[in-house]
Amino acid sequence: MCLAIPGKVVAIEGESELRMARVDFGGVTREACLAYVPEAQIGDYVLVHVGFAIATVDEQAAQEALALFAEVGALEDLGEESANLRKEDS
Amino acid sequence: MPSRLESLLFCPLPLDDEQIVQMAHGGGGRKMANLIERLFLPAFDSPVLSALGDGAVVDVGGQRLAFSTDTFVVSPPFFPGGDIGSLAIHGTANDLAVCGAEPVGFSVGLVLEEGFAVESLRRIVASLADASVQVGAPILTGDTKVVERGKGDGIYINTSGIGRVRAGVNVAPDRAAPGDVVLVSGPVGDHGIAVMAARSGIDFETTLLSDSAPVLPLVRALLDAVPDTKAMRDPTRGGLATALCEIAAASQAGIRIDEMAVPVRPEVQAACEVLGFDPLYVACEGRFLAIVPPARADAALAALHSAAGGAAARRIGEVTAEDPARVVLRTRIGSHRRLERLSGEQLPRIC
Amino acid sequence: MRHLDEYRDPAAVRVVLRQIEATAQRPWTIMEVCGGQTHSILKFGLDELLPANIQLIHGPGCPVCVTPLEQIDRALAIASRPGVILCSFGDMLRVPGSTGDLLSAKARGADVRIVYSPLDALKIASREPDRQVVFFAVGFETTAPANAMAVQCAARQGVRNFSVLMAHVLVPPALEALLSDPECVIQGLLAPGHVCVVTGYRSYEPLAARYHVPIVVTGFEPLDLLRGVLAAVRQLERGEARVENQYERVARADGNPAARAVLDEVFAVSDRKWRGIGEIPASGYVLAPAYAAFDAERIFGLEQIAVEEPRECLSGLVLQGRIRPTECPQFGTRCTPEHPLGATMVSSEGACAAYFHYGRTAQAAAGGR
Numbered sequence: 071m072c073l074a075i076p077g078k079v080v081a082i083e084g085e086s087e088l089r090m091a092r093v094d095f096g097g098v099t100r101e102a103c104l105a106y107v108p109e110a111q112i113g114d115y116v117l118v119h120v121g122f123a124i125a126t127v128d129e130q131a132a133q134e135a136l137a138l139f140a141e142v143g144a145l146e147d148l149g150e151e152s153a154n155l156r157k158e159d160s
Numbered sequence: 161m162p163s164r165l166e167s168l169l170f171c172p173l174p175l176d177d178e179q180i181v182q183m184a185h186g187g188g189g190r191k192m193a194n195l196i197e198r199l200f201l202p203a204f205d206s207p208v209l210s211a212l213g214d215g216a217v218v219d220v221g222g223q224r225l226a227f228s229t230d231t232f233v234v235s236p237p238f239f240p241g242g243d244i245g246s247l248a249i250h251g252t253a254n255d256l257a258v259c260g261a262e263p264v265g266f267s268v269g270l271v272l273e274e275g276f277a278v279e280s281l282r283r284i285v286a287s288l289a290d291a292s293v294q295v296g297a298p299i300l301t302g303d304t305k306v307v308e309r310g311k312g313d314g315i316y317i318n319t320s321g322i323g324r325v326r327a328g329v330n331v332a333p334d335r336a337a338p339g340d341v342v343l344v345s346g347p348v349g350d351h352g353i354a355v356m357a358a359r360s361g362i363d364f365e366t367t368l369l370s371d372s373a374p375v376l377p378l379v380r381a382l383l384d385a386v387p388d389t390k391a392m393r394d395p396t397r398g399g400l401a402t403a404l405c406e407i408a409a410a411s412q413a414g415i416r417i418d419e420m421a422v423p424v425r426p427e428v429q430a431a432c433e434v435l436g437f438d439p440l441y442v443a444c445e446g447r448f449l450a451i452v453p454p455a456r457a458d459a460a461l462a463a464l465h466s467a468a469g470g471a472a473a474r475r476i477g478e479v480t481a482e483d484p485a486r487v488v489l490r491t492r493i494g495s496h497r498r499l500e501r502l503s504g505e506q507l508p509r510i511c
Numbered sequence: 512m513r514h515l516d517e518y519r520d521p522a523a524v525r526v527v528l529r530q531i532e533a534t535a536q537r538p539w540t541i542m543e544v545c546g547g548q549t550h551s552i553l554k555f556g557l558d559e560l561l562p563a564n565i566q567l568i569h570g571p572g573c574p575v576c577v578t579p580l581e582q583i584d585r586a587l588a589i590a591s592r593p594g595v596i597l598c599s600f601g602d603m604l605r606v607p608g609s610t611g612d613l614l615s616a617k618a619r620g621a622d623v624r625i626v627y628s629p630l631d632a633l634k635i636a637s638r639e640p641d642r643q644v645v646f647f648a649v650g651f652e653t654t655a656p657a658n659a660m661a662v663q664c665a666a667r668q669g670v671r672n673f674s675v676l677m678a679h680v681l682v683p684p685a686l687e688a689l690l691s692d693p694e695c696v697i698q699g700l701l702a703p704g705h706v707c708v709v710t711g712y713r714s715y716e717p718l719a720a721r722y723h724v725p726i727v728v729t730g731f732e733p734l735d736l737l738r739g740v741l742a743a744v745r746q747l748e749r750g751e752a753r754v755e756n757q758y759e760r761v762a763r764a765d766g767n768p769a770a771r772a773v774l775d776e777v778f779a780v781s782d783r784k785w786r787g788i789g790e791i792p793a794s795g796y797v798l799a800p801a802y803a804a805f806d807a808e809r810i811f812g813l814e815q816i817a818v819e820e821p822r823e824c825l826s827g828l829v830l831q832g833r834i835r836p837t838e839c840p841q842f843g844t845r846c847t848p849e850h851p852l853g854a855t856m857v858s859s860e861g862a863c864a865a866y867f868h869y870g871r872t873a874q875a876a877a878g879g880r
Contacts, residue, residue, distance in 0.1 A: 072547050072653035072705035072731075073436045073510055076514035088664065095434055096512040097427030098357065098366040103630065106656055106770045115514055117708065117761050118434075120510050120600070121628025122657040124770060125708045125761040127514050132760040139523040139734070142530070182618050190849055363627075430512055435627070486870075493524045493733050495556025498870025503848035507601030508627055510654060511546055511575055 074119035076127050077102070079112050093118055184504025188397025188443075191504050212410065213333055214394050215259040217325055224325035226261035228252055231318040237284065239358045241350075241369030245287030247445060248317040250374050251396070253295040257379040258392035258448050260331045261323030263297035268319050270304045273312035284315065295374050297321070328387045333410035335390040338481040341457035342415060343450045345378050345464060346371065346472040347423040348400045349442035353431045364434075368427045373446035378470045382450060385463035391451040401440040401499040403449055404487045415487045417477035417499070436509035440489075441502055451479060514760070518732030519555075527737040528560055535744045538564040540696050542689075542832050543739075544682065545703035546573030547731050549862050553869040555733045565740065568696070568832035569862040571685055571788065572703050574650045574678075575602045576830060576854040576861045579784040580818040582678040583608035586647050589676065589811050590621040596639065598632035599647040601625045605857045609818050612857075629661035636665070636673035645807045648675040653705040655679050655796060656770035659777035662798070662805050674807040677797055680783055682706050683714050684794035689831055690722040697832065699743035701729040701736070704758040709774075711766030715754045723752040730758040777802055786820075786854055787827030826853035829862050836863040843867065 077093035082104065089104040093116065100121070104110050107123045116123035184191040201210050208216045215228030230251045237244040249266060256263050268288060272281065292299050350371040357364035375394070383389060391411070395403035400422065408415045424439045432439045452460045457475060464473035487499040517523075543549060549569045552558050558567050571577055587608050590597035597613070604614045604625065617623040622642075626632050629646055636644035648658040658675065665673045682703060689695055702715055707728045715726045725746035729739030738757045746753060756762055776799065783795025798806045824846070825839045836842050836855070846852040848864055855861035 072545065072651065072703065073434075074653065074705045074708070075433050076512070077434075078513070087667065088660070092365075096430040097425070098353075098364045098368070098431045098434065100364050100434065103657075103660065105660060106767055106773075108769065117705075119653055119705065120657045121630055122660065124653065124656065124705070124767055125763075128760050132514060132517075135738075135759060136517055136523070139526050142526050180615065180618050182614060184614075194849070363631075426512070433512060433515065488870075491555055492519055493521045493555055493557075493560070495560050497554065497556050500868055500870055502868075504605070507604055508625060509602045510600045510650065511550075511573060511602050 072119060074117045074124065076115050076117050079104070079110055079114050079116060082112060091123070093123070182504075186397070187502070187505035188399075188402055189502035189504050192397075193501065211332065211334070212406070213259060214255040215261070215323075217259055217332075226256050226259035226323045226325050227320070228255035228259070229318065229320040230255060231316060233313065233316050234355060235313055236358055237280065237314055239370055240354050240366075242372040243284055243287050244315060244317055245284035246291045247370075247372045248319045249288055249291035249295060250372050251445060252319040252321040253291075253297070254375045254394045254446070254448065256321050256323035257374070257376045258331070258394045259323070259325060260329035260379075260383060260389075260392070261325045263295055263321055263323040263376070265297050265300035266292060266319050266321045268299050268302040268317065270302070271312055271316040272304065272306045273314050274306055274309040276314050281315070284317075291374075295376060297323075326383060326387070329383055329389070331389055331392050333391055333393065333407050336407050336411035336413050336415070336451045336479045337390065338413055338479055339454050340390055340451045340479040341454050341460075341475055342404070342417065342477040342479065343452060343457070343460055343464070344400065344422065344474055344476050345375065345448050345450070345470060346446075347425045347428065348395070348444050348447060349424060349428040349432065349439040351445040352399070352442035353428045355443075356435070357431065364431060366427050366431065368425065368431075371444060371446040373469065375446060375448045378464055378467050378473075379448065381463045381467035381470065382460055386452050386456045386460045388456065389450055389452050389460070393449050395444045395447060395449060397443055398502065399439070399441040399443055400449065401438075401487065402501055405499065405501050407451065408487050409485050411479070412484050414480040414483035414485070415477060416480050416490065417487065418490050419492050421474055421476045423472050423474050436511075437506045440499065441506055515732065518730070518734040520734065523734050524737060527734065527741055531565065531737065531741050531744060532562045534741065534748060535562055535564055536748060538566070539698050539744055539747050540566045540568060541699040541701060541740060541743050542568045542570045542697045543701040543729070543736070544570040544572040544686065545706070545731075546576065546861065547705070548572070548701060548703070548729065548736060550865050551731050551733070552736060553865045557733060557736055561740065565744065567740075569829070570832055571689070571785065571830040572651065572682065573830070573855070573861055574654070574680055575606055576826065577680055577785040577787065578603070578606065578649055578678045578854070579786050580608060580820060581784070581816045582676065583612075584610070584816045584818060585808065585813050586613060586676055587611065587616050588813060588816075589645050589807060590616045590623050592643075592811065594642055596622045596624060596635060596642050596644045597647065598624050598626045598635060598644060600649060603647055603649055605851075606854045607851055607857060629658050630664070633661050633665055633670065633673055636670050637668070640672055642672060644673050646673070646675045647678065649678045651680060651682055651703065651706050652710045652774075653703075653708065655774055655778065656709055656767070659773045662777050662802055663773060665805060666802065674805045674810050675798070676807040677795075679778070679796035680785065681780070681794050681796070683718065684791050685785065685788070686715075686718055688788065688791050688794075690718060690724065692831075694833075698724060699747055700724055700726045701739040701743065702726050702754075704728055704730040704735070704762055707758070707762045707766065709767050709770050711764050712754050712756065712762065713764055719752050719754050725752050726754045728754070728756040728758050728762050730761075785830075787830045821852045824853035826855040826863070829855050836866040839863070
């Protein structure tokens, strides 16, 4: 369940009792309610489900997790490269 | 002896479990295909119809003519990038173009709802006129009816068109053969998302415009360079995937598509992610797909790229001998999955 | 798209697949709980890319699929009342009740409207004060905060023509029901990432301990799902059974406190029947007494509805992961998306629909791995 998509807060409308924002999903924007992410500011990425932001995206946690794969990938490629070199030498 | 229609009604195998028409019957998916195959084709018993091309090609005194009809019910009637008037001419002109035909002229049938604003009608008529000039073929004949308030969603437009099929060109949905190359003339899904964005309840803001436009200039460029193009299709309801399924089924050949090769605008991708849609199934207007012999693929792409509006044309896959009548997608992560027809329309989902 | 495309990167996916292959020495059966995860697995063909000794079984995390037949019938009954506008998420429109679905009710003249957000339903109520607007409140804990907020707003704004038909379900009790079954074959769980965004994952710790199953909070993109599988396999190989978070960019141990506070105020936990599974205690939400005025069941005075599922429908077994869709004799023959026998074939999340749409046939399933 739970189709929720990350988008960037580009404007916050403070007028109604509910804190609403315009969220940009990469070319399309839609309004979303920020009531559940009171800490969210313009420029933050939030996770939006049925018109409500339910979390802010922790950029640092995301970077760290992705970096792990880049590292492992690079190590593996290095491993492959040196194995290939060894094959060529022999 | 019962008439053909009567025998259909008493047929022991029911047409469908439902007794009423549903939206899905017009959605371009399997329900609509079933309606066509089980009700219309047997009733009308017409070999030309049964070929189910975008238009019908008939030989009249040695000249092949293409004949196509389409009815436009789009709501709202005005959307970013066009309106029901321009759509009505371009839609039918495009169906003629993908039969390899140059349009000769159109008919326009209007069904207006009592209370529809005359100013809106004026704008739509101007669009019809502009589009017919753009396409280069006149509106030859027409009809107008008015129905009572509440019986007709503003305005419906039917257009029919006739065209002359170019000599030496023979495109048909059953001509795709293993080895042929699949091309698309530009990014997919713009129209469906542009219309959806304008619908209240969805309320997206986007700079995205419908791609409603004539494909004729691009088709001309393609056929000038590659007159032996095998098939062309105008992916409207049901999107690119459905059009490919139709060709695969008609040709009894397999089609393999590379997901990363299919051009999709970022805005369309984003809207699809939020709504839970698959861009491969979202309606296009002003796009076509073409199946060309492998040796002609480069020439075909070059011709499209040098024509106005064709810069985004791409090679997206091949016709194969494996998996006949099936369309298989190579996903961006290297796995494969089948593209099936949808049973009805895509609905926005939360899950 | 930022924070989305990176998790579909083929190179990163290959890295994790290799790690899974290297780590998985023994066969393991892992359940992904959420229908969205099932959908993604099938869309990206992840089950075909995983090594043969990892079996993924699909869980009951499709709130559309598990909405009791009675609630669908109540929605149909309400929609047919004059003056009613029934608002629903798109997912629910094709789910069969006893006498058809909401889409066919619409075809027969009921005013059924698709909304993207429950706030849209509230807007409709404000704009059409002479109509009764009923919102079909379906979903797991991910959707509950949005629906709760709509009710709270209606109360604050004094909107009198808005009500909700409650069909919310909760994940942990369902998992308890599955894991406590003596025939349960689940060895590891991929917990639903977006539910955990709202609820946090502390409530899964007693489950992991009691049934000795690793529970990994997992997202929905290919890289997320594979990370979840890798973490589960690592724990299984080591004999561990912890709750672990592999969706750190949005899921936190305590979830979303603001959301949980509103849930506690607007909703109360109740027993709930799950379609295909049966009644699970304390597994659903009803409106809290303070918000009873917004309860559509009360307002429309719907009596007990007797329902009967088509007997051949094996949705329940699919939802519990006991069988694959392709193992149901009706799959693809009597039961297809055009004429579904049960909810799992109709819901875009349902395992049967996903198998059908992504072209899984019995032959493919048998021969593919």
